[in-house]
Amino acid sequence: MKKLNYRLVLFALALIFALSVLLSGKRPTLGLDLQGGLHMLLGVKTDVAIKSRAKSIATNVAYFLDNEDIYYANLAIKDTSISFEILDKDDELQTKALIQENLGDAVETKENGLNFELIMTEQEKLNTKENAINQAVDTIRNRLDQFGLAEPTVAKQGSDKILVEVPGIKTQEDEQRIRDLIAKAAHLQLMAVDEARNTRVTTMSPEEASSFGDVILYDAKTKEPYLLREVPILDGSMLTDAKVGYDNNNNPSINFTLNGQGAKIFGDFSGKNRGKRMAIVLDDKIYSAPVIKERIGAGRGQITGAFTDEEAHDVAIALRSGALLAPVEVMEKRSVGPSLGADSIRASMFALIFGFVAVIAFMILYYSAAGLIANVALIVNLLLIVAVMALFGATLTLPGMAGIVLTVGMAVDANVIISERIRELLKEGKSITKAIEDGYSNAFSAIWDANITTLIAAVALYVYGTGSVKGFALTMSIGILASMLTAILGTHGIYEYFLPKINKNRLKFWFGIKG
Amino acid sequence: MEFFKRTDPIAFMSQSMRFGVLSLILVVASWVIVAIQGLNYGIDFAGGTLIQVKYEGKAPLKEVRSLINGSEQFNGAQVNYFGSENEIVIRTKTSSKVVGDDVSDEAKKVLSSSGNFEIRRVDMVGPKIGSELREKGLMAMLFAIIGILAYVSFRFEWRFGLASVLALVHDVSITLGILSLARVEINLDILAALLTLLGYSLNDTIIVFDRIREGLGKLKNLELTDIIDTSVTLTLSRTTLTSLTTFFVVLSLYLFGGEIIKGFSFTLLVGIIVGTYSSIFIASPLLIWLKLSAREYQAREAKKLQREKEKERMRAMYEKGTL
Secondary structure, eight states: OOOOOHHHHHHHHHHHHHHHHHHTTOOOEEOHHHHOEEEEEEEEOHHHHHHHHHHHHHHHHHHHHHHTTOOEEEEEEETTEEEEEESOGGGHHHHHHHHHHHHGGGEEEEEETTEEEEEEOHHHHHHHHHHHHHHHHHHHHHHHHHHTOSOOEEEEETTTEEEEEEEOOOOHHHHHHHHHHHHOOOOEEEEEBOTTTGGGGGGOOHHHHHHTTEEEEEETTTOOEEEEESSOSEEGGGEEEEEEEEOTTSOEEEEEEEOHHHHHHHHHHHHHTTTSBEEEEETTEEEEOOBOOSOOOSOEEEEOSSOOHHHHHHHHHHHHTOOOSSOEEEEEEEEEOHHHHHHHHHHHHHHHHHHHHHHHHHHHHHHTHHHHHHHHHHHHHHHHHHHHHHHTTOEEOHHHHHHHHHHHHHHHHHHHHHHHHHHHHHHTTOOHHHHHHHHHHHHHHHHHHHHHHHHHHHHHHHHHOOHHHHHHHHHHHHHHHHHIIIIIIIHHHHHHHHGGGOOGGGHHHHHSSOO | OOSOOOOSOOOOGGGHHHHHHHHHHHHHHHHHHHHHHOOEEOHHHHOEEEEEEEESSSOOHHHHHHHHHHSSTTTTOEEEEESEEEEEEEEESOOOOOTTOOHHHHHHHHHGGGOSEEEEEEEEEOHHHHHHHHHHHHHHHHHHHHHHHHHHHHHSOHHHHHHHHHHHHHHHHHHHHHHHHTTOEEOHHHHHHHHHHHHHHHHHHHHHHHHHHHHHHHOTTSOHHHHHHHHHHHHHHHHHHHHHHHHHHHHHHHHHSOGGGHHHHHHHHHHHHHHHHHHHHTHHHHHHHTTOOHHHHHHHHHHHHHHHHHHHHHHHHHHHTOO
């Protein structure tokens, strides 16, 4: 019985695999440099997140003290510590218990008589940083998903960076909108106007305001200054929904809904402060400061003023997907227009085809049938690279294309080595069968060692490379591995198949040398 | 077809001193050039902003330069043609951290009077990322070299490992020297090209070393220089052929692959020439200079073989139950 030509079977299986993947319509994803798009590496200003965490601790303190009817004064924030004074000695124990219950390990408490000082612990700062980054990743992803673009990528990179990739941006205006959407802090705060001192706001310095526990903010449209209590009544973290709507004058507005806790705080505050004003502040700009006429219980509010339809749409998305705990800043940005990507594809395809034809022609000219066999392996190798990338959803970048072109040059190397060995053995007078068998086994160690070392370089590049360079390392690695299958196993199988037909008198035809 | 019909060994090693001196001069000269001239770091490593603009028709380079230098944010920027006369790139050393800032919009405003154009690419790298990428690039190089040294030492012998790494240092040094001389902009893709060249040049070296390893085992009565001459001669055909095919492919990439990967393919072209040269003329003599001894190597291999045979014998005895 004839021995099974397992090499040829494996080679055929590889070919069937590649073809079935490609015929099913799967293709590798094109990198941003080939299809156009926006790539950004963002840093997170975590120190801001820590400051705003201190603020939210202060809000929390005000809330639980109010809730238990404990009277306090001079609630203030300095860097990462919150201080206040309780007015009744009898409340001391309960205050301590409340701090422990609500804040736990987040703060270290120092007491001096009835003065309390809450200092954020290092662990809490670390958690806040970590939280700010993770939250920024989630928030930006949410926003981009809701914006309605195809497959944006948002991922944490390293310990403190965020990678954002948005393919398929058509115009510069769209890109600008996307970047604005990403950068929007969307920090909504409801703040009380300090009615007692507000009349003096035009002459007050920020330092003086701060000494009262106040802050000066400006109206978004009229730029009129307001003096507001620094600790907000509540903030956007208690928001459950935000939608675009229209106000009485038919201008676009954003209607928001608060969660249960938010609604309660809002209701209590409005109940107690009738006749006073409350400012709706978005990203440190005041959108309106209506006078409270009655208790507002349903937990609904409206942001009006200075919006176009598009802005209202984007702000609503930003509010829905949550505020950024900390602002982000650009560390790296690459944007490629679609026309440049198309040019790059055209140019690299042309180079690929040209190089490919040159190599194929050369191999046939130099090695005759042996060259043809090597070429078959080369074609299958190319198909395999593309199929494997398509199957695993890998990204094909411009350097990746260069990697494929380079693989074409290097993949025939194995066949050159093998063919040279076979020629050598034939000249020594070995039989065809022996020359092929020994040719392969002698050449194997060289091909193996050479490929492994190239693979080491490719892996180094993949591990330490970024972006499109990673794509290059990937295609190189896949190309090397695939070439082991096609150039060594595949061609060997083909020789085995033709072995009965290879005639010592026709060495010129088979191996391109004189018999 | 056959280019190399000669089968008697060519006496490469008798000339090795000359090539050694030539290479030494080239390497030292490259270091001097890099030290004096420096490398032309692109924005990937130095940080900054790059704007690629394509005009309908010929780009008015002079006008663009005066507009750019007259503007506040792009003052001091370099403006050059890019690939064709229709396209230009504007390079500045500055970058903006603000997500909402739109560099291409600003550029559009500044250039608005210079004709019909399209902004095709804006790359901006902050200074922190630039230095981080540089660090990572060096790490990749280091990691690759250590990995290769370890692997080759394991598969061959430490002298082979060291020789191949020295040959690599030789290749990278000379290539960097030429890059510095040609003022090629060093970006991430150049780093990729350098690492590819590491792998490629090593490929060549390993093929030759593999033959030497084989020769050491087979040609027991020859001197090391003769073994090396024989091995290099036998692999000469392959080394040249593979270098040629790769060279042609990279040449097509250089000529037709577009302006963006020109630097990449140029680096590879240089690297293939230097790498092929070093595999033939430098890597092998290094074995002699590192005092590789054919006799010692053979003795060690013989011992290894003997140990393995002994082990096998023991195992056979054990399986038979005689031990």
